[in-house]
Amino acid sequence: MKRVYGVSLGSSQRDHAAQVTMLDEAIELVRKGTDGDLERAEAVIREIDGTVDAIGLGGIDVYLYARGQRYTVRDGLRLMEAAKETPAVDGSGIKDTLERDAVRYLATQTTLLTPQTRVLMVSAVDRFGMAEAFVELGCPVVFGDLIFSAGMPYPITTLDELADIARRILPEMGKMPFTMLYPTGKEQEDHQDTGRFQEYYDEADLIAGDWHYIRKYLPARIDGKWVLTNTTTSKDIEELRRRGATHVVTTTPVMGGRSFGTNLIEAMIVALSGKRPEELGHEGYAAWLERLRLTPRIEDLGGTPA
Amino acid sequence: MSDASKERLFAALDLFREKVNENARLRQMNRDWNRDIAVVAKDLVGVEASISMRAGLMEWQPQSAENPHIVLTAPADVLIGIFRGDSTPTEPYLDGSLTLRGTQEDVLRLDFVSLMIWGE
Numbered sequence: 014m015k016r017v018y019g020v021s022l023g024s025s026q027r028d029h030a031a032q033v034t035m036l037d038e039a040i041e042l043v044r045k046g047t048d049g050d051l052e053r054a055e056a057v058i059r060e061i062d063g064t065v066d067a068i069g070l071g072g073i074d075v076y077l078y079a080r081g082q083r084y085t086v087r088d089g090l091r092l093m094e095a096a097k098e099t100p101a102v103d104g105s106g107i108k109d110t111l112e113r114d115a116v117r118y119l120a121t122q123t124t125l126l127t128p129q130t131r132v133l134m135v136s137a138v139d140r141f142g143m144a145e146a147f148v149e150l151g152c153p154v155v156f157g158d159l160i161f162s163a164g165m166p167y168p169i170t171t172l173d174e175l176a177d178i179a180r181r182i183l184p185e186m187g188k189m190p191f192t193m194l195y196p197t198g199k200e201q202e203d204h205q206d207t208g209r210f211q212e213y214y215d216e217a218d219l220i221a222g223d224w225h226y227i228r229k230y231l232p233a234r235i236d237g238k239w240v241l242t243n244t245t246t247s248k249d250i251e252e253l254r255r256r257g258a259t260h261v262v263t264t265t266p267v268m269g270g271r272s273f274g275t276n277l278i279e280a281m282i283v284a285l286s287g288k289r290p291e292e293l294g295h296e297g298y299a300a301w302l303e304r305l306r307l308t309p310r311i312e313d314l315g316g317t318p319a
Numbered sequence: 320m321s322d323a324s325k326e327r328l329f330a331a332l333d334l335f336r337e338k339v340n341e342n343a344r345l346r347q348m349n350r351d352w353n354r355d356i357a358v359v360a361k362d363l364v365g366v367e368a369s370i371s372m373r374a375g376l377m378e379w380q381p382q383s384a385e386n387p388h389i390v391l392t393a394p395a396d397v398l399i400g401i402f403r404g405d406s407t408p409t410e411p412y413l414d415g416s417l418t419l420r421g422t423q424e425d426v427l428r429l430d431f432v433s434l435m436i437w438g439e
Contacts (some may be wrong), residue, residue: 186434187411
């Protein structure tokens with residue numbers, strides 16, 4: 014049996030363990046949240062290094078992208094480098110392909126997504142493939158990177174401007190403590206029900222991107238809207254149902270009763286392949302994704318479409 | 320430290336104000352950000368400045384700020400480097416030579432303002 018361990022800066026309340034089967038291979042999955050404590054996450058990685066087949070780094074990015082430019086998140090790299098023997102991955106190896114494909118799937122295989130769908134993408138530099146796919150489809154998109162990470166009421170509406178702002182900001186921001194840039198630990202359980210930035214939610218049909226950013230200012234009512242995100246728990250789904258969302262779509266499939274982050278899916282691919290991430294490369298990952306035939310998970314929440 | 324350092328700090332604040340106020344995109348980004356920011360050069364005794372951000376426009380005065388939302392404290396040369404764009408706030412913040420007191424969101428936003436002007 015393969016063993017994959019997820020170490021996350023996220024809340025330990027989202028911890029879980031599961032055994033899944035992928036391509037007839039049994040995989041034991043364990044997710045360990047460290048409540049925003051970078052030192053603890055590093056210690057856990059050092060402890061399990063060499064004892065499991067792959068490590069997924071959750072609640073943190075190692076690399077961010079905009080228009081072919083890669084930016085490094087210093088704290089993420091520190092965690093990745095803490096694993097000396099076991100390959101550690103943050104999901105960025107598959108995210109571009111997987112999420113681009115998810116948008117295409119939703120546009121061609123469902124009636125949810127059309128070129129007229131107005132999209133609020135809460136953050137795009139952590140999933141630039143998804144951002145490009147929406148733009149290629151012709152959707153009007155608001156990229157909320159400045160709104161959700163820095164509280165600046167500035168909607169970015171083109172990929173060119175997103176890339177320009179990323180070029181100015183990310184080389185330095187990537188050096189800052191990650192906890193300043195992204196909700197970690199207990200912050201992930203908090204919710205600011207203040208109505209702040211509600212206009213951006215109101216003007217969208219689809220709210221897409223990182224779940225913790227989506228939830229950060231999620232209005233009391235999002236009737237008629239749907240959500241495309243990464244990982245959700247049953248509690249998250251109930252919250253969306255209560256607020257009136259019609260559907261929640263996750264880009265990764267459900268295994269053992271919940272969806273897993275791209276970091277864990279990438280770690281599973283690394284474990285199954287027996288190769289290091291740099292040996293797999295973009296083409297290797299794409300081939301594995303093709304074999305796994307992962308499609309988005311669509312859950313009808315019963316809300317009335319707008 | 321000399322009067323020359325003080326003059327250089329004030330000239331750097333003039334330049335920073337000019338860059339903030341001439342940047343239409345930055346004015347738009349900061350239209351809701353009304354903040355008073357104290358600038359304290361810890362090696363220049365009695366020299367302080369206060370920055371006022373209102374509706375996206377910046378003004379500054381060579382006097383201490385009353386009840387500031389953010390307090391920036393650093394040696395004059397560090398402050399001069401930041402306001403002139405010779406260095407970013409990140410490294411002095413991380414090495415402890417620049418201290419920033421304020422809410423995390425305000426501190427982050429001030430960093431964004433600097434990077435939107437000088438970042439490349």
